[in-house]
Amino acid sequence: MRIDIITALPEIVRGPLQQSIISRAVAGGLVEIHVHDLRDYATGKHRQIDDYPYGGGAGMVLKPEPLFACLRAVEVGARATEAQKGEPEPDVDGQQSGDSGTEEVIFLSPDGEKLTQSLANTLSLADRLILIAGHYKGIDQRVRDRFVTREVSIGDYVLSGGELPALVLADAVIRLVPGVLGDASSALTDSFQDGLLDAPVYTRPAVFEGMAVPEVLLSGNHEEIESWRDKQRIEKTKKRRPDLYDAAK
Numbered sequence: 001m002r003i004d005i006i007t008a009l010p011e012i013v014r015g016p017l018q019q020s021i022i023s024r025a026v027a028g029g030l031v032e033i034h035v036h037d038l039r040d041y042a043t044g045k046h047r048q049i050d051d052y053p054y055g056g057g058a059g060m061v062l063k064p065e066p067l068f069a070c071l072r073a074v075e076v077g078a079r080a081t082e083a084q085k086g087e088p089e090p091d092v093d094g095q096q097s098g099d100s101g102t103e104e105v106i107f108l109s110p111d112g113e114k115l116t117q118s119l120a121n122t123l124s125l126a127d128r129l130i131l132i133a134g135h136y137k138g139i140d141q142r143v144r145d146r147f148v149t150r151e152v153s154i155g156d157y158v159l160s161g162g163e164l165p166a167l168v169l170a171d172a173v174i175r176l177v178p179g180v181l182g183d184a185s186s187a188l189t190d191s192f193q194d195g196l197l198d199a200p201v202y203t204r205p206a207v208f209e210g211m212a213v214p215e216v217l218l219s220g221n222h223e224e225i226e227s228w229r230d231k232q233r234i235e236k237t238k239k240r241r242p243d244l245y246d247a248a249k
């Protein structure tokens with residue numbers, strides 16, 4: 001999978017991408033991530049990327065020209081090269097960057113469809129995700145009309161930019177890419193994968209500050225353990241998230 005992140009604030013996204021599971025997925029060649037600084041695609045003396053909204057109103061709007069230029073360089077560039085050569089161009093890691101696979105151009109926005117586990121599962125099957133992090137008051141509507149295939153929100157609250165939402169989406173998707181998690185079954189037993197929250201987990205020591213691990217987990221009886229976990233998941237979901245419980249029933 002290849003993920004491109006387009007942002008006016010590349011430093012916000014670069015740090016977290018260099019940590020933990022995501023960086024291991026990149027180092028292991030399972031995912032390729034490219035961060036694009038919108039300002040590199042701006043022209044003119046001041047390399048202006050935003051402007052006042054037509055019709056007035058507060059806030060600045062990201063201009064169409066740098067976004068169009070960046071999207072064309074990122075999205076259409078590889079295909080144009082392929083057409084000239086008559087064959088797919090190998091990526092840096094030796095894989096083919098053909099246009100036969102699925103590609104989504106996603107604008108992170110509070111207006112979008114809400115990110116759920118189910119949407120993350122769907123997106124993890126794509127070959128390529130291009131994530132646009134907006135800023136200020138938003139992006140010129142023509143970018144959305146021309147390029148964007150999906151708009152995704154990470155929740156009903158407004159953040160100051162799309163960078164953190166882009167990272168949230170990338171993390172939720174990358175951990176589902178086959179081979180990224182050490183234990184292949186662990187992503188499937190996560191909270192939400194079957195609509196229920198996860199059971200409590202414990203590790204050593206068996207007794208800590210007077211609190212003992214539930215006996216059943218020490219029993220070695222896998223059937224009993226599974227049935228205990230199922231019961232815990234149902235009880236916890238019923239109590240904390242009756243909406244999820246009703247949907248899962």
Ligand code: ADE
Binds near residue numbers: 159
């Ligand atoms: N940009 C600002 N707020 C956002 C949100 N809640 N989800 C996605 N993108 C956003």
